[in-house]
Amino acid sequence: MAYDPIEYWRRASLFGVGIVACFGLIAVIGPQMCPVPKALLTTDQITSSLQPNCLEFWFNRYQTLLGVIGALIAARYAWLGVQRQIAVANKQLDIALGDVPPDIWLDRIFISERDDALFFRIAVVNHNRRPLIVTEIALTEPGAAALSVERVDDQGRGKPLGTGAVANTQRFRETVQGTRPSAPEAPQMTFQLALYTAAPADGPHPDRASFRVRYEMFGLNDDPRTVSLSWSASEDE
Secondary structure, three states: OOOOHHHHHHHHHHHHHHHHHHHHHHHHHHHHOOOOOHHHOOHHHHHOOOOOOHHHHHHHHHHHHHHHHHHHHHHHHHHHHHHHHHHHHHHHHHHHHOOOOOEEEEOHHHOEEEOOEEEEEEEEEOOOOOOEEEEEEEEEEOOOEEEEEEEEOOOOOEEEEOOOOOEOEEEEEEEEOOOOOOOOOOOEEEEEEEEEEOOOOOOOOOOEEEEEEEEEEOOOOOOOEEEEEEEEHHHHO
């Protein structure tokens, strides 16, 4: 279960208020509510007209046990704090090593069609400090189709990638820079895909498409990683 500081302090406050209320009630009502068994009293306490205070008596009797319980509770929440620090440190380590997966998605706002093609945009956001290199975008569905890929800059201008011609798979090397702590947001790169089918120019467009994006992290010798994306016309209706 994840540690929620707000929920923790809410429960701790309620617990503290309950304890204070109980002690206050015992102190006010006294022996009527919490009598001290005579078997636990000394002869002088029994014969005395002043009976020992209930709260004080039981607290003195079990103060060692209460101290141990308090120490255990404090140690529990101290350990929760240590775990939070470890989780933050591990996350920072994952970012530094490039172990945090990037965000890669189809931007449905830019899905459009023309007489001879369907157009898609894929966004890649790199949350790692290591640069991310996109090496391939491939069309996996439909089979009787091909695509061209362009990198889109901030001004909306396109730069052709891959072979420059229409093909099922376009291979290239485009680098998404690593995240900097002082940067307001993580670096992003956008690719525009044009999907062409073998149907006549005025024929119907495919109602679904699937893509594969392959990338690697700079400086790591592991295998390239892949992300699969899909689109269906029924989802946009």
